[in-house]
Amino acid sequence: MQGFFQLISSQELLLLLERFRPLTPESVPLRMGLHRILARDITAPEPLPPFARSTMDGFAVRARDTFGCSESEPAILKAAGEIAMGTSGQATVLKSGQACMIWTGGELPAGADAVVMVEFTTQLDGRTIEIFRPVAPGENVIRVGEDYAQSSVVLPKGRRMRPQDLGVLAGLGIGDVPVFKRPTVAIISTGDELVEIDQPLTPGTIRDINSTTLAALVEECGGVPVSLGITGDDPDSLHQACAKALDLPADLVLISGGSSVGRKDFTLKVLEKLENTELLAHGVSIRPGKPTILARRDNVALFGLPGHVGSAIVVFHLFVRPLLRRFMGMTSDSGLERIKAVTTEQVPSAIGREEYVRVSIKRGGDSAPNLATPIYGKSGLLHPLVKADGLLVIGRDVEGLDKNEHCEVLLFP
Amino acid sequence: MQGFFQLISSQELLLLLERFRPLTPESVPLRMGLHRILARDITAPEPLPPFARSTMDGFAVRARDTFGCSESEPAILKAAGEIAMGTSGQATVLKSGQACMIWTGGELPAGADAVVMVEFTTQLDGRTIEIFRPVAPGENVIRVGEDYAQSSVVLPKGRRMRPQDLGVLAGLGIGDVPVFKRPTVAIISTGDELVEIDQPLTPGTIRDINSTTLAALVEECGGVPVSLGITGDDPDSLHQACAKALDLPADLVLISGGSSVGRKDFTLKVLEKLENTELLAHGVSIRPGKPTILARRDNVALFGLPGHVGSAIVVFHLFVRPLLRRFMGMTSDSGLERIKAVTTEQVPSAIGREEYVRVSIKRGGDSAPNLATPIYGKSGLLHPLVKADGLLVIGRDVEGLDKNEHCEVLLFP
Numbered sequence: 114m115q116g117f118f119q120l121i122s123s124q125e126l127l128l129l130l131e132r133f134r135p136l137t138p139e140s141v142p143l144r145m146g147l148h149r150i151l152a153r154d155i156t157a158p159e160p161l162p163p164f165a166r167s168t169m170d171g172f173a174v175r176a177r178d179t180f181g182c183s184e185s186e187p188a189i190l191k192a193a194g195e196i197a198m199g200t201s202g203q204a205t206v207l208k209s210g211q212a213c214m215i216w217t218g219g220e221l222p223a224g225a226d227a228v229v230m231v232e233f234t235t236q237l238d239g240r241t242i243e244i245f246r247p248v249a250p251g252e253n254v255i256r257v258g259e260d261y262a263q264s265s266v267v268l269p270k271g272r273r274m275r276p277q278d279l280g281v282l283a284g285l286g287i288g289d290v291p292v293f294k295r296p297t298v299a300i301i302s303t304g305d306e307l308v309e310i311d312q313p314l315t316p317g318t319i320r321d322i323n324s325t326t327l328a329a330l331v332e333e334c335g336g337v338p339v340s341l342g343i344t345g346d347d348p349d350s351l352h353q354a355c356a357k358a359l360d361l362p363a364d365l366v367l368i369s370g371g372s373s374v375g376r377k378d379f380t381l382k383v384l385e386k387l388e389n390t391e392l393l394a395h396g397v398s399i400r401p402g403k404p405t406i407l408a409r410r411d412n413v414a415l416f417g418l419p420g421h422v423g424s425a426i427v428v429f430h431l432f433v434r435p436l437l438r439r440f441m442g443m444t445s446d447s448g449l450e451r452i453k454a455v456t457t458e459q460v461p462s463a464i465g466r467e468e469y470v471r472v473s474i475k476r477g478g479d480s481a482p483n484l485a486t487p488i489y490g491k492s493g494l495l496h497p498l499v500k501a502d503g504l505l506v507i508g509r510d511v512e513g514l515d516k517n518e519h520c521e522v523l524l525f526p
Numbered sequence: 527m528q529g530f531f532q533l534i535s536s537q538e539l540l541l542l543l544e545r546f547r548p549l550t551p552e553s554v555p556l557r558m559g560l561h562r563i564l565a566r567d568i569t570a571p572e573p574l575p576p577f578a579r580s581t582m583d584g585f586a587v588r589a590r591d592t593f594g595c596s597e598s599e600p601a602i603l604k605a606a607g608e609i610a611m612g613t614s615g616q617a618t619v620l621k622s623g624q625a626c627m628i629w630t631g632g633e634l635p636a637g638a639d640a641v642v643m644v645e646f647t648t649q650l651d652g653r654t655i656e657i658f659r660p661v662a663p664g665e666n667v668i669r670v671g672e673d674y675a676q677s678s679v680v681l682p683k684g685r686r687m688r689p690q691d692l693g694v695l696a697g698l699g700i701g702d703v704p705v706f707k708r709p710t711v712a713i714i715s716t717g718d719e720l721v722e723i724d725q726p727l728t729p730g731t732i733r734d735i736n737s738t739t740l741a742a743l744v745e746e747c748g749g750v751p752v753s754l755g756i757t758g759d760d761p762d763s764l765h766q767a768c769a770k771a772l773d774l775p776a777d778l779v780l781i782s783g784g785s786s787v788g789r790k791d792f793t794l795k796v797l798e799k800l801e802n803t804e805l806l807a808h809g810v811s812i813r814p815g816k817p818t819i820l821a822r823r824d825n826v827a828l829f830g831l832p833g834h835v836g837s838a839i840v841v842f843h844l845f846v847r848p849l850l851r852r853f854m855g856m857t858s859d860s861g862l863e864r865i866k867a868v869t870t871e872q873v874p875s876a877i878g879r880e881e882y883v884r885v886s887i888k889r890g891g892d893s894a895p896n897l898a899t900p901i902y903g904k905s906g907l908l909h910p911l912v913k914a915d916g917l918l919v920i921g922r923d924v925e926g927l928d929k930n931e932h933c934e935v936l937l938f939p
Contacts, residue, residue, distance in 0.1 A: 143723065144753075147742045161908070163727055168834075168906050170788045198718035198759060198790070201729030216790055217833065218719050218906070220730040231788075260907045268912070275938060276746060277911040280739030280835055283723050284732070284908060305611035306631050310556065310696050314576055316614030317633040319697070326693030329560045333689060346611060375583040375644070377611070377629055420630065421581075422693055453892075479866075493581050493631070494673045495574070495697060498690040499681070525688060 120396040122509065123467055126407065126432055127445070129393045134412050135442045136294040136364060143282055146274050148335065149292035150442040155268045160258030161284050164202070165221040169253045172212040172234055172242055173202075173225035179247040187243040192236070196222060212242040221254060228253035261285070271442055293442035296365055298331045299358030300324050300340045303351060303370035303380070304420065307343045322422050322495070323369040330429050331367075333526055334437045334448075339363065346371065348379040348386075355387060355415070364440055365414045367433065369425050372417030373404035380417035384408040390415070398466040398509065401492055402428040421492040427469050427504065430523065449503075450524040454485035455517055460505065462513040471501035472522055485522050501525070533809040535922065536880055539820065539845055540858070542806045547825050548855045549707040549777060556695055559687050561748065562705040563855040568681045573671030574697050577615070578634040582666045585625040585647055585655055586615075586638035592660040600656035605649070609635060625655040634667060641666035674698065684855055706855035709778050711744045712771030713737050713753045716764060716783035716793070717833065720756045735835050735908070736782040743842050744780075746939055747850045747861075752776065759784065761792040761799075768800060768828070777853055778827045780846065782838050785830030786817035793830035797821040803828070811879040811922065814905055815841040834905040840882050840917065843936065862916075863937045867898035868930055873918065875926040884914035885935060898935050914938070 138152030167173065174190065182188035195214035196202045202220030207213050212229070213222050221228070230253065233246040260281075261267050267285065268278055274290070282290060300323075307321045308314060321343055328338035341357055344350045351368070358366045371380040381395055384406060394407040395417075401424035406417030414436055418425040430447055439445040454474060462468040475484040485505050490497035503524040507514060514520055551565030580586065587603065595601035608627035609615045615633030620626050625642070626635050634641070643666065646659040673694075674680050680698065681691055687703070695703060713736075720734045721727060734756055741751035754770055757763045764781070771779040784793040794808055797819060807820040808830075814837035819830030827849055831838040843860055852858040867887060875881040888897040898918050903910035916937040920927060927933055 143738060144741060147745055159727075162732055162906075164730065164732075166732070166906065168904055170790070196730070199720075199728075199731050203729060216788070218717060218732065255904055255906050259904075260909050276739050276742035277835070277839060277908065277938075279742045280735045281908045281912055283738035284735040286723055286727075286733055288724050304631060307612075310699055310701050314572075314699075315612075316616060317577065317609070318612050319575055319577075319579070319631065320699055322693045322697040325556060325696035326689050328557060329689035329692045332560055375629070377583070422690070426690060491581055491668055491672075493575075493579065493668050495690065495694045496673050499694055525690075 120398045121394055123397055123399050123431060126394055126397050127435060129407060130432070130436045130439055130445055132393070132409060133414055133436060133439060136296060136440045138291045139294050140289045140291055143279055143288050143290055146279050146290045146292065147276065149274055149290070151268055151270050151272045151274065152291045152293050152442060153270045154266050155282065155287065155290070157261040157263055157265050157267050157285050158287070159285065160263045161261040162255055162257065162259070165257050166255045167215045167217060167219050167221060167228045167253060168255060169228050169230045170216050171228045171231040171253065172244070173207060173215045173221050173228050174212050174244070174248065175207065175209055175225060176227040176248050176250040176252065178210060179229060179244050182244050182247050184245050187245050190242045190244060192240050192242055196220060212244070226250045226254070273443070293440070296336045296437055296440040297361055297363050298336045298338050298365045298367060299361055299363035300327050300331070300338055301344055301351070301354045301358065301366065301368045302342070303344045303346060303368060305346045309343065323420070323425055326422055327367055327369065327425065327429065330426065331437070334434050335441055336365070336437050346377050346379065348383050351379055351383045352386070355383060359410065359413065363413065365416070365433070365436065367416050367418060369418040370420030372406050372419055380406055384415055384417065399431070400466050400468050402431065402469070405432065407432070422495060423492050423498050426498060430504070447523065449526065452483055452522050452524060454483040454520055454522050456514050456520055457484050457486045458516050460487050460507065460514040462507040462511060464512050465509055467509045468507040470505040470507065471497050472503060472505045473500055474502040474522060474524070485520060533811045534807055536810055536812050536844060539807055539810050539818070540848060542820060543845070543849045543852055543858055545806070545822060546827055546849060546852060549709060549853045551704045552707050553702045553704055556692055556701050556703055559692050559703045559705065560689065562687055562703070564681055564683050564685045564687065565704045565706050565855060566683045567679050568695065568700065568703070570674040570676055570678050570680050570698050571700070572698060573676045574674040574694070575668055575670065575672070578670050579668045580628045580630060580632050580634060580641045580666060581668060582641050582643045583629050584641045584644040584666065585657070586620060586628045586634050586641050587625050587657070587661065588620065588622055588638060589640040589661050589663040589665065591623060592642060592657050595657050595660050597658050600658050603655045603657060605653050605655055609633060625657070639663045639667070686856070706853070709749045709850055709853040710774055710776050711749045711751050711778045711780060712774055712776035713740050713744070713751055714757055714764070714767045714771065714779065714781045715755070716757045716759060716781060718759045722756065736833070736838055739835055740780055740782065740838065740842065743839065744850070747847050748854055749850050759790050759792065761796050764792055764796045765799070768796060772823065772826065776826065778829070778846070778849065780829050780831060782831040783833030785819050785832055793819055797828055797830065812844070813879050813881050815844065815882070818845065820845070835908060836905050836911050839911060843917070860936065862939065865896055865935050865937060867896040867933055867935050869927050869933055870897050870899045871929050873900050873920065873927040875920040875924060877925050878922055880922045881920040883918040883920065884910050885916060885918045886913055887915040887935060887937070898933060
C-alpha cells in the first residue's frame with residue numbers, strides 16, 4: 114500500500130498557507146460593503162461634518178454674551194432670525210448681542226460660537242430672547258472636521274467593515290469602496306456511490322452531503338462557492354473536474370473524498386499530474402483529518418479533503434478557513450472563537466497527533482466554568498455534528514484528558 | 527413645548543414587542559438556507575444512511591468467523607468477490623467462511639455484520655484472505671438509519687441552520703426547507719439638511735449617514751433593507767413615504783430623525799394620523815435613545831429613531847434587533863453577546879435612566895479581566911462608534927461606575 118507523502122503537524126500546514134497571497138482588490142458599491150475587508154486605507158476627501166453644526170434645537174449665540182446670566186438675571190439678546198435647515202448659516206452674520214434660532218444639525222451663523230438649548234430660553238416677542246443659562250464657547254456645537262479632518266485616515270486597510278463604518282463612508286460621499294475579492298471556491302465531491310440531492314436512490318447509493326456542507330462553510334466564511342457536482346472514482350473524471358475548476362477561475366478547489374492512500378483514492382495522483390502544480394502536503398497528524406492534501410498552482414490552492422463529512426468539516430475549519438481569510442486580507446487563522454471549558458468526562462486520545470473532539474457546551478454563569486461534553490459517534494455520522502457546538506482541542510503530546518480537566522474549545526461559527 | 531407621550535423603561539418597550547407575531551413561513555432551496563430559521567420540525571423522510579455502510583476499506587465478514595484470530599494464527603476466509611461502489615451489496619450473499627472486498631461507504635453484502643480493515647488482512651491468492659485481527663459484530667459498519675431513523679426529528683422548529691445541518695438535509699434528499707420569512711425593512715431618513723451620498727454638498731447640507739448605517743444593521747441581522755431615501759421636514763412628505771413603505775409591503779419601517787418633541791419633529795404626528803395605526807410608545811428612559819417611537823399597524827411595526835446616528839444605532843440594537851429576531855422565529859432579545867469587563871476609568875451616569883456608553887474592549891487573558899474604556903464624544907459624531915467594540919450598560923438605579931468596577935458590555939456584532 115502506498116504511504117502518505119509525509120505526515121506534518123497542523124502548525125506546519127498553517128505555515129504553508131503563507132505561500133499564498135491575498136487576492137487582488139476590487140471596487141464595490143458602499144451598500145455591498147458590509148463585512149468586506151478594506152484593501153487600502155481610506156482617507157477623508159473632505160472634512161466631516163462639512164460645517165459647524167448645532168447639536169440641539171435652540172439659539173446660536175456668541176458665548177460671551179451669556180456669561181453670568183441665570184434664572185433670575187437672564188441675558189437679553191436681540192432676535193436675528195432663523196437658520197433654516199439645509200441652508201447656509203454662514204450667510205448670516207451674528208453680531209454681538211444677537212441670538213439666532215437654529216435647529217439640530219443646522220449650520221452655525223458666522224460669528225456664533227455656541228448654542229443655547231431652547232429649554233433655557235424664552236422668546237419674549239419677535240425681537241427679544243431671554244437666556245437663562247450661560248454656555249461655553251463650542252458648547253452644543255460640532256466643529257468643521259471634528260469627526261474627521263480632511264485627509265485623515267478614517268478606516269485602515271484590513272478593516273472588516275461594520276454598519277457604522279459604512280455610515281462614515283456615506284457621510285464622506287464615498288460611494289464605492291476598495292475591498293479584497295471574495296475567493297471563488299470550486300467544490301468537487303468524488304465517489305461512485307454518490308447521487309445528487311434531487312435524484313432517486315438506487316441500492317448502494319447515497320446522496321452527496323459534502324457539496325452542500327462545504328458550500329455553506331465557504332459562504333459562512335465570506336467566499337463564493339461554486340459546486341461542480343459529483344465525480345466518479347476515476348482519475349480522468351477528477352482531472353476534468355479540476356481543469357473546469359481552474360478555468361472558472363477558482364481561487365481555491367475543494368475535492369472531498371479520495372484523499373487517502375487506498376486503491377480507489379485518486380486525488381493525490383490527479384494533483385501530481387496537474388500542470389504547474391506543486392504538492393505541498395499529504396497527510397497531517399490530526400484526528401480526524403489525517404488524509405488532507407494541499408497543492409498549489411501559482412496562487413490557486415487545491416485541497417484534498419477526507420470523504421467523511423465530519424472529518425472534512427474539521428479540516429475546513431483548521432486549514433481552509435485560514436486560507437480563505439488570508440485571501441481576503443485578514444489574519445491567517447481560523448477566526449473561530451476559542452473558549453475555556455472543563456470536561457464533564459474522560460476524553461481519551463493518543464500521543465503523537467492532535468485530536469479534535471466534537472463537544473456540546475453548557476455555558477457557565479458568573480463564576481461557573483463552561484462545561485464541555487464529548488459527543489461520540491463514528492466518523493461517517495452526521496448527528497454528532499448537528500448536536501455539537503464546537504471542537505475540543507487535545508494537543509499532540511497529551512494522552513487524553515481526565516474528567517473535570519481544563520481544556521480549550523473552538524466554537525463553530 | 528409638547529411633552530413625551532409617556533416615558534417607559536427599556537423592559538417595558540421590550541414587552542410591547544410581544545404584540546408582534548413571527549412572519550409567515552416560506553420555502554427556500556436548501557442552498558439558500560444558511561443561517562435561516564426553520565419554521566417547523568424537520569423529520570427524516572427515509573433512514574440515513576439508507577443502507578448498512580462500511581466505514582473502512584477492507585473485507586466484509588461475519589464477525590464470528592474472525593473470533594480468536596491473531597497475527598500468528600490468522601483466520602482463513604474464502605474470497606467472495608468485491609462490492610463495487612454505488613452498487614447493491616445486498617445482491618451478494620456472504621456465506622459463513624467467506625470475505626468480500628468492500629470500500630469505505632460501500633453497502634454491506636447480505637449476511638455480513640462487520641468489516642475488517644485492509645491493514646489487518648492479506649490476500650494470499652485470488653481465492654483466500656488471511657485475517658489477523660478479530661472484529662466484533664457491527665465493527666466498522668454504520669447501520670441503516672443509525673444517523674437518523676425514518677420519521678425521527680432531525681432539526682427542530684426555530685433552529686438557525688448551520689452548514690452541517692444543511693448537510694443532513696442534503697443527505698435526506700430534502701431540497702427545499704420551510705423557514706420564517708426575512709423581514710422587509712423600509713428605511714426613511716428625514717431632514718431638510720440631508721442630501722444623497724452621490725450628490726454635491728451645498729452650504730448647510732450634509733450627506734445622509736443613517737440610511738446606509740441602518741440598512742447595514744438590518745442586513746447584518748438577517749432582514750432585507752429597502753431604502754426609501756430622504757424626506758424633508760414636513761408631515762406630508764413623511765406621510766407619503768410611510769404609505770410607500772406600507773405598500774411594499776414592509777414588515778418594519780424605520781424613520782430616523784424627527785422623533786423628538788421639537789417644533790420640527792413630525793414623526794409622532796404622522797404616525798398618529800396613519801390609518802389603523804396604534805401608538806405603543808413615545809419616549810424611553812435610556813440615554814442615548816430617549817426620543818424613540820413605536821407604533822403598530824396590524825403586524826407591521828413603525829419605529830421613530832433619533833436622528834443622531836449614534837443614538838439610532840443604540841435604539842436599533844436594543845429594540846429593533848429583538849423585533850427582527852422575533853419576526854424570524856427567534857428569541858425576542860438582541861442576540862448580542864454580553865461579556866463581563868472591568869472599567870478602566872470612572873463612568874458618570876444619572877439615576878433614573880439606563881445609560882449605554884460606547885466602550886473599547888481590551889480582552890483579558892487566562893485570569894485577567896476584559897477591560898472596558900469609555901469612548902466619549904458628542905452624540906452627532908461617528909468616530910466614537912467606529913472606535914467602539916460595544917456598549918457598556920449602566921442600570922437606571924446606578925449613579926455611574928467607579929474605576930475598576932465590574933460591568934457588563936453588549937458587544938457589537
